Amino acid sequence: MTSLCPLCQRKTILHSKKRRRFRHGHAWNVGVLWIELDVPRQRCTSCDLTFVYDYGLGLVRTSTEVFRKGIAERCHGRTISDVAREYGLPYTTVERWLDCQHLTRHFLRGLFFCILSVSGNLMSHGF
Secondary structure (H helix, E strand, C coil): CCCEEEEEEECEEEEEEEEEEEEEEEEEEEEEHEEEEEEEEEECCCCCCCECCCCCCCCCCEEEEHHHHHHHHHCCCCCHHHHHHHHHCHHHHHHHHHHHHHHHHHHHHHHHHHHHHHHHCCHHHCC
């Protein structure tokens, strides 16, 4: 597998790879669903940047972006401590994931608002 360098968009080579496990989902009566992947570290042949290829899954530490978003969504209408206890996660981890989701949502809303303002379609979208 080859991917382009995120910095200069040139060819990369495999630098190393490591098998890692990530929380990816949750199923009732089963628990956390894990995926196991060979995560490659790529090195750019032009600029020598070394980076981890994450398959577009938003891999951070031991979870995928889908898992983190799912946990954050489960916090709506419930306390963070209830969700953390139910999924066996530290309170501060669930709190951080929830904060990240709120920041992303507010940023995207602000971006959408700016785009509508510039395009002149603000009134036609009910704002």
